[in-house]
Amino acid sequence: MLVAIIPARKNSIRIKKKNIKSFFGKTMLTRAIDLVKKTKIFDYICVTTDDLHVKKICEKKNVSLIINRPKKLSSNKISTQSVIKHACEYLKKIKKLNFTYVCCLYPCTPLLNPEDLVISFKTLKKNPKKFVYPVIRYRHPIQRAFKLSKNLEPKFYNIKNTFIDTSKFSPSYHDSGQFYFGTYENWISKKKFMHIDAKCLELPFYRAVDIDNKEDWKIAEIFYRSKKF
Template sequence: MVVSKHIAIIPARGGSKRIPDKNVIDFMGRPMIEWTIEAALQAGVFDRVLVSTDDEDIAQVARECGAEVPFLRLECADDHSPVSMATTAALRQAMHYWGENYGIVAQLMANCPLRSAVDIRAAFESFISKARDFQISCFKFGWMNPWWAVTLRDDGQPSRLFEEYAAWRSQDLPELYCPTGAVWLAKAPKLLEHNNFYGPNHAFEPIPLTSAVDIDDVDDLAMAKTLFSQNAGSGEC
């Protein structure tokens, strides 16, 4: 088999419910998925940039944006299949279709349009230099401090989740991080073995909050547009 060392897989299932046609809606004048395809291509670290979709309309948009979509998704096209399994299935399809083995596979979610080629290269270099098997992007919580999180009863009375930290000053609290779908990396044989990026000894790799937004609903979409406009104004886009 011919060896192609690195492949980026962009999962883009059709039929999203919270934002219809989310993966290809207009985002700042371009289809949402185009931002991820462009970042993957410009990163310059992948031999192939593959979009995995069950939807021919999404496939056509992806091809026009420069990605490869030689086949539609055969497995994991429902609402319940974990995205890691869909990526693993696409990896197997790619190996069979092109007759290639892969060393490193990246999963780049199409609903993370603020993640850039620079972010991808930085994550890729960290993955290699630290000899990791699995790496998941994350961002540091800022003003949204989870240590002070509460649940609310119907009468508005709060119940703290972390009562022991209620009186701590913000500067004294441990830093907390949240995973984001921006850049997930794995050694391909390890992903094929475990079917999950949360495999043994997986590690988190921070990226900037301004690159990390996952767009799942209309509020996320509004925030992403605001951050994009802010970055564009500062010359960062």
């Protein structure tokens, strides 16, 4: 059995009430729940939250289970893996659900397609000892990256790379911050780490925005309007 767990805490820092903020007529959380339902691969949808408004949305959307997230797991310093581990153990030990696979889906993922989740689940079943998550390729070689000084002067991490043609560098990737698939055993393990013990699904840059601030939100709106996904 496959369970979707959506972590949706109350106090988002840089965008107020991000998880229940409207995005083209639907709240972000509503879009995430609809996405899960469209895949038709999940046996249960679970939301772990400390927010009464989130709970009301879940009730309207007939979410299978709502977990009252403990205060100690509701700060921005708590890792996603800790939150999902708590939810998994609650579902298994308290609710007595018998499941093998778990997908952690963030609420603010309006650019994903159902197929992204379906493909990732198939990958997990072929590689049950791994986590599976989507990544995006950096648009420019990170080997030529630099930071800016207070005087807005470039400070290269490796000045030698500025003299190497960009075509000579291998592509680099980063976590797109959208979802993670894993087995129950891997989620609760202290020896498995979701970013390291993994297989990845590459997404085009216009189909995943890790929405952390207002600029990210505007970029997501632009990509959504373009309908390239």
